[in-house]
Amino acid sequence: MELKVIKESIALNEVVYDSFTELPIECDVLLPDYCPDIMKVLKCCATPVFTQTTTEGSSLTVEGYALLELYYLSDSMKIRCSEHKMPFSRVLDLKTTPENPAVSVSATVDYLNCRAVNQRRVDIRGAMTLSVKVIGQKNENVVCDAQGGGIQLRREAIDTTRVEGCADRQFTVREDLELGYGKPALGAIVRKQAQAVVTDCKVISNKVVIKGELMIDLFYLSEEDEKPETMSYNLPVSQIIDLPGVDEDCRCDVRLRVLSCDIQPKADLDGETTMLSAEVTLCACAKAYRATRVSAVSDAYSTTHEASYADRTVTALRxxxxxxxxxxxxxxxxxxxxxxxxxxxxxxxxxxxxxxxxxxxxxxxxxxxxxxxxxxxxxxxxxxxxxxxxxxxxxxxxxxxxxxxxxxxxxxxxxxxxxxxxxxxxxxxxxxxxxxxxxxxxxxxLAVDENKPRQQDGSAALTIYFAQPGENVWDIAKRYHTSMAAVMEENAIEKEQLRDRATLLIPLVV
Known part of the structure; x- marks a missing residue:
């Protein structure tokens, strides 16, 4: 009987790029006119912010900026802060052209040095390391079934996870905030921090609905005596992200990133600076996953003829x-x-x-x-x-x-x-x-050579085999060119892997 081989294309996700790259931080900072002179530099901090990642062919472009915060003592020996943005862009060679790529980027600051050139100018030098991971989809053309030619197949179920889709959505939160009751009027903002977390995520057909919280923390000096004060605010946020192809069976990794934060003092009806005007731009990032199971042939032999095949090892993510x-x-x-x-x-x-x-x-x-x-x-x-x-x-x-x-x-x-x-x-x-x-x-x-039939010893219908613990029935059946199902049925075996020593009857399959 002629061998009929059935092939299918299976989609697998794999890591196509996982590497680090260094970015220099080099900036000469001039204080704005509204900032007092520098008497002493206390600290310079750098926060990497990623605004866009773009893949085109085998190239990945990462864009963003380093938010530089210069903390120093003014001539009145009070803490002041001056913020500056240093844009960056880096093009990476992925060595391949990924299909439906999902990109993850993070960064750490390795070191940062600053030196006051004069009372209005600071020289900043440092470096940060980008960590970039790219997951891409690949299609593998594999044997999934075969019939005829006395062929015996060993199928393997591969449990993997497919990235169903990725989407980003930028939005801006604008809010007028009041200082707490009894808090003195604001003189100067020393440090501000805005962060956002996801508190709830719901996946519906072609959409991801998220709810979250925007947290703003302030450290400022009061207007009259310049005493240090702190304030914290929690603001609810929500977004609907369009993500074609997702449904209730998908799992979503959803994150909120702060792209920019602008907070300015604002006078109230009495003319006192007891309010703040906040404008925060965020990016909601959603990555949807779908669990999949694909079946592929991992081993084969023929009970009647010489068989040949070409196998390979593939990598997938789960x-x-x-x-x-x-x-x-x-x-x-x-x-x-x-x-x-x-x-x-x-x-x-x-x-x-x-x-x-x-x-x-x-x-x-x-x-x-x-x-x-x-x-x-x-x-x-x-x-x-x-x-x-x-x-x-x-x-x-x-x-x-x-x-x-x-x-x-x-x-x-x-x-x-x-x-x-x-x-x-x-x-x-x-x-x-x-x-x-x-x-x-x-x-x-997979192929069977019809010109090379196997020589069968027809004098014995059964062969006695003394199996050892840990042996696999498939390997035994393949060695004797018989059917694994026939061996398991003949010996009333339920599991393919043998736990104990056993005397097996190996039937002849013609």
Missing amino acids: LIELVDDRHTYKEQLELPDEVSSVLHLWCDAAFTGGKLEEKAAVLDGRLTLCMFALDSEGSPVYFEKPVEFSHHVELTGDENNLLADIAMRALTCEFTPTGGGIEVRAEISICGALYSVVQCTVMGE
């Missing part, structure tokens, strides 16, 4: 878990001897890597505790301390080859004075996706 956790970090922090009191504390979080331990994913991060304080002479000073932390995500199955696409952000950072130090408590948002990199064998070609 979504393990969508992470949306909170991690609480606590520490008793001893203050330097020269610090008399703490004015303001904040922290920055960064994901540093992930690994598997038993049935859990361990996500490592770095938290940088940043502090404005007063020294023994009453002058403002700056201190920082980096600390390491780990967060465990429990997994239901035994996984291997972890790939983590994780973002960490410090949402809140509070402190309580203790004897000789402070107790720090920070809440860190950990969100993203955990993948397992699956490797499996598929068959691309």
Whole structure:
């Protein structure tokens, strides 16, 4: 009987690019006219902001800017801040042309140095490292079935995850904010921070509906005596993202990113600066996943003729878990001897890597505790301390080859004075996706040589075989050119893998 081979094209997702690239930070900063002169530089911070990623052919273009915040002491020995944006663009060669690419970009600042050239100009030099991951779809033409020629097939079910689609939607939140009751009028904003988190996500046909919260934190000096004050605001946000092809069976990784934040003092009806005009531009990013199972032939032989085939190993991604956790970090922090009191504390979080331990994913991060304080002479000073932390995500199955696409952000950072130090408590948002990199064998070609029939020993209808623990019935049947189903039926075996020693009867298949 002639062999009939049936092939299908199966779609698999794989990582087509996963690498790091360094970007320089080089900027000469001139203070705006409304900023007082620099007496002493306290700290310069850089925050990478990504505004757009574009793939064209085998090229990926990453665009954004580094938000530079220069904290310094003015001639009145008060903390001031001047913000500057340094745009950047980097074109990366992906070495291939991905189909339906899903891009993830993050960055960490390696170092940042600043030097005051004069009272109005600062020279800033540093570097940051971009981490870029690109997931693309590939189509593999594989053997999925065959009939005739005495062919025996071993099929393998491949559980994978397909990226159904990605979409971004930018929107702007404008709000007039009031200082809290009893708060003095605002003189100068020293530090502002805007962050957004997703609180609810619902997938409907071709759309993703998200709800979230925009959190704004301020550290400012009062208008009269320039005393330091803080304020926090939580604003609800919501968006509908169009994502063709998604439905209720999809799982979504949805994140909110702050692209820009502009907060300006505003006078109230009495002419006092007790209000703020806030304009925050955000980007809602949605990535939809669909669990898929594809069947492919991984091994074959013929009971009647010599068979030949060409197999290969393919790599695919399977979504393990969508992470949306909170991690609480606590520490008793001893203050330097020269610090008399703490004015303001904040922290920055960064994901540093992930690994598997038993049935859990361990996500490592770095938290940088940043502090404005007063020294023994009453002058403002700056201190920082980096600390390491780990967060465990429990997994239901035994996984291997972890790939983590994780973002960490410090949402809140509070402190309580203790004897000789402070107790720090920070809440860190950990969100993203955990993948397992699956490797499996598929068959691309299969043939039976009708000119080379197998020589059968017709003198014996059964062969006795002494099997050892751990042997596979498929391998035994293939060795004796018989049917695995016939061996299992003859010996009343239910599972393909043998646990104990066994004496098997190997039937002859003609």
